[in-house]
Structures are given as C-alpha cells and as structure tokens.
Amino acid sequence: GVLDEQPTSTWLMTFHPGQVRYLWVNNYAVDMFSKENKEQFIRTDLMADASEASRAMQTVIYEKVQLGHETMNMVKDVHPDGQLPIRTRMQIAPFRLRREDATETCVAMVTAVEMEQEDKKQDED
Numbered sequence: 001g002v003l004d005e006q007p008t009s010t011w012l013m014t015f016h017p018g019q020v021r022y023l024w025v026n027n028y029a030v031d032m033f034s035k036e037n038k039e040q041f042i043r044t045d046l047m048a049d050a051s052e053a054s055r056a057m058q059t060v061i062y063e064k065v066q067l068g069h070e071t072m073n074m075v076k077d078v079h080p081d082g083q084l085p086i087r088t089r090m091q092i093a094p095f096r097l098r099r100e101d102a103t104e105t106c107v108a109m110v111t112a113v114e115m116e117q118e119d120k121k122q123d124e125d
C-alpha cells in the first residue's frame with residue numbers, strides 16, 4: 001500500500017493499556033529495528049519488559065492519541081536488535097482503522113525519522 005512505499009519508518013499500533021502491540025509495519029521500520037521481516041517485528045512483545053515509566057507513557061499516548069485524537073511529537077531513542085540506540089524524531093498520530101467486521105477504531109500511526117538523517121536532509125536544502 002501507500003504507507004509501504006513511504007520512505008519513513010512507519011507502523012500502526014495500539015497503546016491500549018495492557019494490550020500495547022504492533023498491528024502493521026512498513027519495510028523501512030523493519031530495517032530500522034534490524035528485524036528479519038514484518039512478522040518478526042509485529043510479534044515483538046511490548047509488555048514483557050515495560051517499566052512503570054514506560055507503561056505510564058503508553059497510557060498517556062493512548063489517552064491523547066487514540067481517545068483524544070491529538071498528534072504527539074517527541075524525540076525518542078529506538079533500540080534495534082543488538083545495536084546501539086538510534087535517536088529519532090517521532091510523530092504519533094490518530095489513525096482510523098476499519099476492522100474486518102466493518103466497524104472502525106482509532107489506533108496510533110507512528111512515524112520515526114532518524115535525527116542524523118533529518119539533519120543531513122536539512123543541510124542539503
């Protein structure tokens with residue numbers, strides 16, 4: 001789809017308390033996180049090692065983005081498997097998702113741009 005062709009790491013997820021998980025991911029995100037494929041990325045257990053601070057932040061994101069339909073911007077380190085963290089400029093926006101039963105729900109669309117890449121891009125402009 002269109003989001004798969006976007007040259008930015010993008011994924012859909014839910015931050016619903018107790019059910020934080022990935023729903024969909026594009027190839028750029030698979031590469032950024034050093035996963036073998038989309039299925040491995042989506043299977044990542046986001047609840048297993050979540051600290052109290054992480055869980056509190058996930059709840060804030062759920063309330064603001066999925067319930068309040070606000071967009072959040074932040075600087076966040078992502079942690080690829082077996083590699084040093086990558087500092088990113090991240091945007092978390094509400095995204096309407098139609099379920100198989102034709103009902104809709106609001107999930108989070110996350111985009112992450114490596115800050116080093118972003119700085120290089122600005123230098124080129």
